[in-house]
Amino acid sequence: MNQEEAILEMQETVLQLPTGNPDQMAKALFESQMGVTDSHMRRVLQAALSRGGDYADLYFEYAYRTSVVMEEGIIKNSSISISKGVGVRVLKGDQTGYAYSEDLSLEAMQRAARTAASIAASATVKEHEGYRFNKVKPSNHYPVVRTVTDLPLADKITKIQDAERAAHEYDPRIKRVTVSMVDTVDIVRIVTSDARFVSDVRPMFRMNVHCVAQEEKNVQTGSSGVGGRVGLPFLEAEDHPYQIGKKAAAEAILLLGAEQAPSGSMPVILGPAQSGILLHEAVGHPLEADFNRKGSSAYSGRIGEEVASPLCTIYDTGMIDHDRGALNCDDEGFLPSQNLLIENGILRGYMHDRISAAHYDLEPTGNGRRESYAHYPMPRMTTTYLANGKTDPKEILEAVDHGIYCVSFSGGQVDISNGDFVFVPTVAYLVENGKLTKPIKNLTLIGNGPDAMSRVSLVGNDFAFSEGIWTCGKDGQSVPVGVGLPTVLVSEMTVGGM
Amino acid sequence: MIDQYKELASNIVKYGKKLGADQVSTSLVNAVSFQVEVRDGKIESLKESGSAGMYVTLCQDQQRSTISSNDLRLETLHPLMRSAMQSLPFMGKDPFYSLPDPKQQGRAEVTLEFSDPDFPIHLSEQKVAMAMELEELTLALESSLRSEQAYYSDLVSHTVHADSNGFLDGYSKTLYSVGISVVTEDKATTGLNTGRKQTDGWFSSARFWNKLESLESIADKACQRTLRKLGATKPPTCEVPVVFSAEMARSFLASCSSAMMGDHVFRKQSFLMDKLGELVANPQIQLSDQPLLSGMLGSRYFDSEGVIAKPLTLIEDGKLINYMLSTYAGNKLKMKSTGHAGGISNLVLELGKYTEDELICSVDDGLYLTSMSGQGVNVTTGDYSRGAQGIWIRNGKLAEPVSEFTIASTFQQMLQNLDLIGCEVDTRNPILTPPFRISKMSISGT
Numbered sequence: 033m034n035q036e037e038a039i040l041e042m043q044e045t046v047l048q049l050p051t052g053n054p055d056q057m058a059k060a061l062f063e064s065q066m067g068v069t070d071s072h073m074r075r076v077l078q079a080a081l082s083r084g085g086d087y088a089d090l091y092f093e094y095a096y097r098t099s100v101v102m103e104e105g106i107i108k109n110s111s112i113s114i115s116k117g118v119g120v121r122v123l124k125g126d127q128t129g130y131a132y133s134e135d136l137s138l139e140a141m142q143r144a145a146r147t148a149a150s151i152a153a154s155a156t157v158k159e160h161e162g163y164r165f166n167k168v169k170p171s172n173h174y175p176v177v178r179t180v181t182d183l184p185l186a187d188k189i190t191k192i193q194d195a196e197r198a199a200h201e202y203d204p205r206i207k208r209v210t211v212s213m214v215d216t217v218d219i220v221r222i223v224t225s226d227a228r229f230v231s232d233v234r235p236m237f238r239m240n241v242h243c244v245a246q247e248e249k250n251v252q253t254g255s256s257g258v259g260g261r262v263g264l265p266f267l268e269a270e271d272h273p274y275q276i277g278k279k280a281a282a283e284a285i286l287l288l289g290a291e292q293a294p295s296g297s298m299p300v301i302l303g304p305a306q307s308g309i310l311l312h313e314a315v316g317h318p319l320e321a322d323f324n325r326k327g328s329s330a331y332s333g334r335i336g337e338e339v340a341s342p343l344c345t346i347y348d349t350g351m352i353d354h355d356r357g358a359l360n361c362d363d364e365g366f367l368p369s370q371n372l373l374i375e376n377g378i379l380r381g382y383m384h385d386r387i388s389a390a391h392y393d394l395e396p397t398g399n400g401r402r403e404s405y406a407h408y409p410m411p412r413m414t415t416t417y418l419a420n421g422k423t424d425p426k427e428i429l430e431a432v433d434h435g436i437y438c439v440s441f442s443g444g445q446v447d448i449s450n451g452d453f454v455f456v457p458t459v460a461y462l463v464e465n466g467k468l469t470k471p472i473k474n475l476t477l478i479g480n481g482p483d484a485m486s487r488v489s490l491v492g493n494d495f496a497f498s499e500g501i502w503t504c505g506k507d508g509q510s511v512p513v514g515v516g517l518p519t520v521l522v523s524e525m526t527v528g529g530m
Numbered sequence: 531m532i533d534q535y536k537e538l539a540s541n542i543v544k545y546g547k548k549l550g551a552d553q554v555s556t557s558l559v560n561a562v563s564f565q566v567e568v569r570d571g572k573i574e575s576l577k578e579s580g581s582a583g584m585y586v587t588l589c590q591d592q593q594r595s596t597i598s599s600n601d602l603r604l605e606t607l608h609p610l611m612r613s614a615m616q617s618l619p620f621m622g623k624d625p626f627y628s629l630p631d632p633k634q635q636g637r638a639e640v641t642l643e644f645s646d647p648d649f650p651i652h653l654s655e656q657k658v659a660m661a662m663e664l665e666e667l668t669l670a671l672e673s674s675l676r677s678e679q680a681y682y683s684d685l686v687s688h689t690v691h692a693d694s695n696g697f698l699d700g701y702s703k704t705l706y707s708v709g710i711s712v713v714t715e716d717k718a719t720t721g722l723n724t725g726r727k728q729t730d731g732w733f734s735s736a737r738f739w740n741k742l743e744s745l746e747s748i749a750d751k752a753c754q755r756t757l758r759k760l761g762a763t764k765p766p767t768c769e770v771p772v773v774f775s776a777e778m779a780r781s782f783l784a785s786c787s788s789a790m791m792g793d794h795v796f797r798k799q800s801f802l803m804d805k806l807g808e809l810v811a812n813p814q815i816q817l818s819d820q821p822l823l824s825g826m827l828g829s830r831y832f833d834s835e836g837v838i839a840k841p842l843t844l845i846e847d848g849k850l851i852n853y854m855l856s857t858y859a860g861n862k863l864k865m866k867s868t869g870h871a872g873g874i875s876n877l878v879l880e881l882g883k884y885t886e887d888e889l890i891c892s893v894d895d896g897l898y899l900t901s902m903s904g905q906g907v908n909v910t911t912g913d914y915s916r917g918a919q920g921i922w923i924r925n926g927k928l929a930e931p932v933s934e935f936t937i938a939s940t941f942q943q944m945l946q947n948l949d950l951i952g953c954e955v956d957t958r959n960p961i962l963t964p965p966f967r968i969s970k971m972s973i974s975g976t
Contacts, residue, residue, distance in 0.1 A: 106622030111596040112610060117581075128575040134582065134600050147578045150654070185620045208798060244798050244910070251798055253910050293915075295938065295974035296767045326569065328678050328713045330725045339722060406579060445903040445917065449713055449729035450762070452934045454904035454917030474913035476906040476936045478974075482722035526764070528906070528915050528936025528974040 049096060049181070049217060054360070055169065058221040058231035062092050066116075066136045073223050074163050075138065076120065079145035081225060084152040085122035085129065087386075088145070089224040091363060092118045092136075093405040098181050099214040102192045110185065117405040120145045124152040126325075126387055130408040165229035170360040170367050173353045176235045176263035180215035183264060188213055191273045195241050198277030203285045208244040209277070222365035230365040236356070236512060237262050238501065241276045245284035252290075252473075254283025254458075260356045260500030260514075283440070283459055286471050293460065293475035293529030299435035300477060300525040301428055301463060305496040306440045308515025311346055311416050312504065313444040313453040314481040315339075319373050319381075320399070320411040320506075321388035323448050330451035330481060334379050340485030342377040343421060350398050350414035356500030357415030357514030359398065364409050368398035373416075377486075385411045403509040413504060415514030421491025425519040428490045430466035436527055437461045437468055438477070451481035476528040484522055492519030531560065531688045532700040538584075538602065539692035545608060546588050547694055549615045553589040553629050555693035557834065558582070558602075558700075564650065565683035568661045574679060576658070588614050593621035626861040629835070632695045634867055636838045637831040643824045644737045646704040650684050651739050657682045660745070664710050667749035672714075672757060678729055680710040697836035705827075706742055709733020710752045716760050728759040735958045737825060755900075758921060762933035765922060765975040770896040772937060772971045773889045773923065776956040778899045779879070779963040783817075786941060787877050787961075789909040790844055790852075791870065792859025801912035801941055805850050811945035813848035814882070820962075821875030828960025834872030842868050844877075879963040882951025886965045889952055891926040897973065898923055899937065912941040935975035944968050 050060035062068045073090060080088035097113040118141055122129040129151025133144040180188070192211045199209040218234040238259035245252050256279035258272045266272070302310055323329035331339060340346075350359035350368030359368050364386050372380045384392070385400030388411055401412035429437070437460060444455030456476050461468040497516035504513045535558045546554030560582045567574040585598045588611065595614040599606055652660070665680035684707070690700035711731030718726045732751035734743035774782060794800040802810060811817075821830050821839035830839050835857055843851045854870035855863065890898055899920040906915035915938040921928045939947075952964030 102622075106624050107620065108622065108624055109594055109596060110614075110617045110621060111598065112614060113598040114606070114610065115600050117600065127573050128577075130575065130577040132579055132581075134580075151573065151576050185617055189620060210797075246798065251910055253799065253908075295936075295972055297976055326678060326713075327676065328727060328729060330723060330727060332725055332727075334725050337724075406581060408575065408577065443905040445905075447729075447901075447903065447919075449727040450716065450759075450933060451723050451726060452903075452917065452919070454906070454936070456904050456906045456915075474906070474908070474911070474915050474938065474940070476904050476915040476917055476938070478904075478917045478934055478936050480718075480721070480723050480934050482725075486722045526935060526974055526976075528917070528938050528972075530915075530938045530972040 054233040055167065055231045057233050058219055061094055061219055062221055068092065068136050070165065072138045072141065076141045076145045077163055077225050079142045080120050080122050080149050082146065083149040085124050085149060087123040087225055089121050089222060089364065090118055091405050092221040094219045095216055096181065097214065097216040099212060100188050100192060102196055102211045104208065105196065107189055115404065119405040119408065120148045121408050122148040122151050123387065126391060127151050128408055132405050163225060164227055165223060166227045168228055168230045168361065168365065170230065173351055173358045173360055174235060174261035178264040179217055179235045180237045180264060180267060181217055191267065195273035195277035198274040199241055199243050199281040202278050202281035205245045205247050205285060205288065206243050206281045207246045210242045213239045222363070224365060228365045230361045232360045235261050235263055237266065239272065239276065241280040243280045243284040245288055247288050250288055252284050252287035254280045254287065256280040256283065257501040258499050260354050261358050262354050286459065287473055290471040290473040293436070293472040293527060295527060295529040297524055297526050299432045300522045300527065301432060301435065301437040302517065302520045302522065303437060303439045304492065304494050304517060304519050305498040307438055307520065308417060308498055308517035309441050309444045309455050309502070311418055311517065312413060312513065312515050313446040313455055314479065314484055315346055315373065316348065316413045316416045317446045318448050318451060318481055319383055321382035321384045321392065322411050324382050325388045325391045329448050331379060335381065337379055338377050339379045339482045340374050340377040341488040343488050343491045344374055344377050344485055345419040346374040346416070347372055347419065348383055348399070348413050348416045352415045352497065352514060355415050355497060355514040356502065356512045357413070359414055362398045362400045363402045364396065364400035366396040366398050366400060368414060371397045383411045383413060385409050401511050403511055407509050410507070412506065412511050413513050415516065417497065417516035418518065418520065420493055420495035420518050423490045423492050425492040425494050428492055428519050428521050429463065431490060431521060432463045433465055435463045436472065437463050452478065453481060454478045472529070474529060478526045478528055484525060487523045488520055489523040490521040494518050532690060532702060535560065535688060535690040536698055536700060539690050540698060541604065542586055542607060543692050543694055546586065546611060549611060551588040551590050551615065553694055555629060556584065556586045558584050558690045559687060561685060561687040563683065563685040564654065564657065565681060566658050566661055567679045567681045568658065568665055569677050569679050571662060571665070573658060586611060588618070589627060590618050592623040592625055592627060593618045594624065594627055595621060626858055628857060628861060629693050629695050630837045630857040630867055634838060635695060635697045635836045637699055638822055638839045640822050642822065642829045642831060644829055645702045646738045648739065649686050649704040660708060664708060664745045664749060667745055668710050668712060668752050671749060671753040674714050675712045675753060675756065676714065678711040678713050682708045691834065691836050693836060699832065699836065701831065704737055705735065706739055707733055707735040708742060709748065712752055712756050714756055714760070728756055730755040730759060737827065741825065759919070759931050762919065762931040764934045765932040765973055767974050767976065769970055769972050771893045771967055771969050772897045772899050773893060773967050774899050774965055776954065776963060776965045778902060779966050780956065780959060780961040781902055782944070783877060783879060783961050783963050785907045785909060787874050789941065790854050791873070792853050792855035792863060794909060795853050796859055796862035799910045801909060802850060808850055809848050810850045811845055811848040812948050814951065815845050815848050815945070815948060816880035817845040818843045818878050819854060819875055820878045823876050826876045826957065826960065826962065828874060828876035830875050833869045837867050837869040837871065839869050839875060874960060877961045879951070881953045881955065881964050884950055884952050886952055886954060889950055889965055889967050890923055890928060892950055892967060893923045894925055896923045898928060914939050914941055914944065935973055938972045938974065
């Protein structure tokens with residue numbers, strides 16, 4: 033055993049996460065290590081309902097995050113971050129009271145609970161007799177015995193170096209390479225006044241390569257990433273570091289030769305996988321039920337109506353194994369479902385949290401999510417995708433005389449109320465007479481949700497999920513999500529070049 | 531609070547030295563906030579939070595490791611620091627990493643007003659009542675408006691920074707915000723978008739309670755801004771002058787300023803790299819960073835490394851004069867820190883002489899830009915392509931609203947074409963800019 037190994041062993045004994053199934057891990061952490069017993073949780077729930085609230089829940093979270101960054105060939109930094117706390121939520125009808133504590137002592141938790149309780153205005157309420165917790169044991173969509181967090185630092189560094197080397201070897205014009213590897217283990221326990229009791233252990237891995245290519249005064253960047261709710265077997269199964277290193281470099285080099293994108297209205301082909309962010313923006317956000325409950329979405333009150341081409345059937349689900357959007361239970365303790373949003377162009381449903389589901393008198397759909405214990409949940413997407421079609425992707429390309437083809441994206445945004453959305457390609461090509469001709473750059477695509485979706489004129493048979501790299505922001509809360517899509521032709525869309 | 535945190539920060543620095551680190555720095559932040567959202571005369575949500583965070587960087591022989599934790603007990607922090615020390619031998623040596631030059635560290639010798647001694651002034655009930663009143667005032671202006679939410683929030687934060695140079699200082703800041711967003715029906719006349727609505731709003735935000743805009747004025751702006759969007763159509767694809775509202779001007783300058791940050795420059799991720807001393811903008815542009823403006827949101831005594839804050843000229847008569855540098859970026863570029871670890875303070879575009887109406891008047895056929903969306907901003911190449919909404923200008927007057935189009939150009943061209951500068955500044959954020967005109971941009975619509 034050399035010195036480096038000895039040091040790592042010491043490190044692991046200092047900060048070791050508990051083992052076992054999610055429930056055992058959460059119990060060992062919150063109960064044995066932090067002293068939060070069932071009796072404490074009952075008393076905090078009592079305090080939360082002491083002013084007459086209808087419902088209360090506690091969201092315990094412990095997040096352990098490690099990251100390593102390499103830049104200019106040097107391992108520049110490694111960091112460890114710990115974040116823990118409990119969020120106390122009290123509901124009175126549609127109204128939410130919320131407070132949190134980073135101190136898990138009974139006294140501090142009760143203080144937070146009394147603050148949250150004030151949403152309900154009754155002077156005093158007879159204290160509840162005590163809660164019986166019914167443990168819910170969800171199926172595990174991301175069982176991970178060994179996480180990347182368990183990987184010795186020296187081995188992480190080797191993987192990072194592989195990615196860096198792959199990028200530099202791709203082309204001498206690659207001048208700078210930055211590689212990062214981040215792994216988080218998020219342990220949560222949700223306890224509710226209506227007796228739900230669920231624990232979940234959520235791994236999240238992300239590796240990313242960013243390259244700068246330079247040819248005289250022309251500088252371009254490229255990036256590529258992989259990840260998801262995966263553990264070590266994912267890293268061991270394929271040579272991901274090499275592949276993302278090469279892909280990021282290839283993107284930067286391609287863009288060195290890219291031409292300014294055209295502008296105006298034209299056909300747009302969306303390549304498989306990453307183009308799923310079209311759905312995320314155009315359809316996903318406006319179908320989050322809080323906007324519809326408040327009547328501020330362009331889709332409010334339109335269930336049963338035609339809102340897209342009959343070729344479109346769109347789902348949101350947290351049940352895609354190991355996907356970045358997967359959830360064994362949502363952040364209110366509800367199980368995920370296969371949630372049909374649009375069926376052959378007809379709007380069928382919204383994505384709900386507890387409040388919106390109660391408002392519409394429906395079952396929650398497993399979409400109640402929050403960034404952390406410091407936030408209350410709201411309806412959010414998990415993995416949103418368009419079901420596979422029938423057309424050969426080659427035929428889709430051949431159907432376009434003059435348009436563009438999009439491969440990868442940096443992101444998108446939507447205005448919920450009028451339905452206008454943008455999404456921003458990083459790699460895209462001009463299509464001329466059914467062929468990809470030149471790579472193009474500096475463009476944004478803009479469309480209107482229902483209008484753009486009504487112009488989906490061909491759907492390919494090459495469905496794929498995107499790599500697990502997407503983070504969705506809403507009201508200042510970020511959550512990881514997934515998207516997927518086969519090749520799609522939108523017959524007309526505004527391409528914003530120059 | 532600050533004294534207690536100073537004691538903890540000193541302990542952490544001492545402990546880091548004891549573990550064998552040759553350089554240690556730490557920052558501690560604590561924030562307590564209150565937020566209420568109301569809708570239709572009822573509380574939608576009420577949230578109170580108190581959170582803390584500690585960040586420690588340990589360096590030994592040019593190798594570096596960091597930790598962060600929201601558990602501030604020494605029995606958590608010390609083992610975390612030990613484990614960070616143990617990871618140091620795996621790190622590469624980075625000769626450019628160092629603490630600041632101690633001669634550059636300290637507190638600017640001015641008095642900056644950024645903490646309201648009377649915070650939070652009001653009881654929770656009064657805060658709720660204020661949000662309700664704002665909602666009532668707004669809805670009373672126009673019967674077709676519905677409330678999306680009205681809100682009130684306040685925040686007090688305490689920050690302490692310490693390092694093994696012996697720097698140890700801290701400050702408290704307060705912030706109040708109040709605002710509303712409203713929505714109204716705007717059924718599209720063609721296509722499937724029969725549920726179209728328009729939403730907009732307004733808010734005010736200041737470090738002192740008495741600096742907030744009146745509720746009447748917020749209500750009025752929220753109403754006008756929403757109604758002016760009704761019936762928007764898609765404009766033609768063309769090339770025209772664009773008047774940026776103060777908010778859009780801020781968005782543009784925020785992106786520009788990141789191209790002047792040292793870390794973008796040494797990473798070759800800035801369209802302004804290798805451009806010091808060159809004409810990069812219209813010669814009438816004067817841009818500076820001004821940390822010592824009393825009461826402004828970005829003001830500070832020192833940066834996040836404890837380097838004394840000083841005003842810095844960035845662009846003078848269109849020429850790029852300085853980059854904004856942290857100690858690390860300075861070391862990489864063989865320059866000194868300019869006190870910009872942690873980013874800009876108050877970025878100030880010198881005022882011109884035109885009112886917003888005069889800017890609009892200067893355009894025969896063009897766009898008044900009120901909203902942008904999307905990530906189509908590339909500070910490495912200078913590419914700029916954004917989703918947009920606004921009002922079309924005909925013969926010097928605001929005509930019909932427009933939406934679902936993009937505007938595009940490059941930063942390089944936009945800075946050159948920024949030819950008329952307004953005279954009214956929006957102080958709701960640290961980028962202090964008036965509206966301005968860019969004489970030519972590509973519009974992509976029908």
